[in-house]
């Protein structure tokens with residue numbers, strides 16, 4: 001079906017997500033795009049997303065390649081449009097954290113989504129507030145299956161995800177499966193309740209390697225927010241067991257008193273949080289074209305590469321790389337690229353003696369036994 005691309009909704013390490021409009025129906029959809037030659041992960045994501053069907057997983061509408069007006073060939077995943085942003089944004093707009101009733105409702109919906117994903121033999125591998133979007137009726141839907149894997153056939157593939165949400169076995173580069181998603185649900189609840197993921201207080205906020213080391217080897221579990229009820233704390237303890245096998249499943253957690261005893265609330269959207277759902281995305285006053293975006297990206301990349309030469313941070317990161325061991329690459333950029341967009345850790349893709357790291361401060365792909373040399 002013909003569609004026209006509209007404004008950018010979000011930009012991640014591997015792709016850009018735009019709103020778009022179907023010509024025939026005028027329906028708004030979301031389109032996740034990457035240049036075709038860099039779309040390996042997006043194509044994997046399309047394959048996995050197309051096999052899922054749950055009210056709590058973002059809806060798949062197809063995928064296709066397209067030649068843009070500037071001649072660039074893109075690979076695109078067409079998805080259901082979620083007009084109310086991510087849970088991380090929802091917390092930020094609500095003064096940094098969500099009310100307990102909202103946390104309960106969203107947690108229930110995330111777990112229903114995961115129950116389905118897990119029953120299909122898939123692990124999401126990057127559950128966090130910024131990968132859960134709020135859809136038309138205010139319901140939470142799991143999105144961004146860019147790190148997802150089939151647990152039966154891909155158990156030994158490199159671990160991926162976001163350090164602050166990684167389970168101990170993932171941080172150690174050992175394995176990543178359904179149980180690791182459950183740990184990440186616990187971290188996401190902490191994020192919704194406090195406004196920040198665990199392990200990100202103090203200096204560690206800027207140091208994903210320290211976070212990985214602490215998660216993987218310290219024997220600690222994340223600090224539970226003191227304001228939580230005993231029921232909520234007990235729920236988190238069931239998610240945050242250091243031994244993967246001891247963690248509860250999504251189905252068991254859905255029957256935990258923390259979620260069972262409270263009715264679903266109507267979503268109350270905080271003023272300014274509800275972005276109006278556009279009827280047409282072709283209003284160019286608000287919607288920037290892809291060409292403009294690509295140009296801007298190229299400019300930013302050049303500027304940032306220039307800037308990075310002046311920074312000693314590359315050396316610092318190289319030290320971390322030595323510490324952390326072998327890190328794998330996706331994306332294949334030719335040199336270092338610093339992305340200063342995020343407010344927290346720095347996105348880095350850097351070549352280091354034949355091994356590369358990609359993704360971001362937030363998202364890493366890690367080879368086996370990352371701390372093996374320590």
Ligand SMILES: Nc1ncnc2c1ncn2[C@@H]1O[C@H](COP(=O)(O)OP(=O)(O)OP(=O)(O)O)[C@@H](O)[C@H]1O
Nearest residue numbers: 009010011012013014015017030080081082144146
């Ligand atoms: N279906 C959707 N409807 C509305 N907005 C969306 C949708 N999917 C994604 N987004 C927005 O786009 C952002 C980036 O999407 P996504 O996380 O899938 O991309 P990514 O490249 O994998 O990002 P990252 O590297 O951060 O994981 C999201 O954080 C969200 O703000």
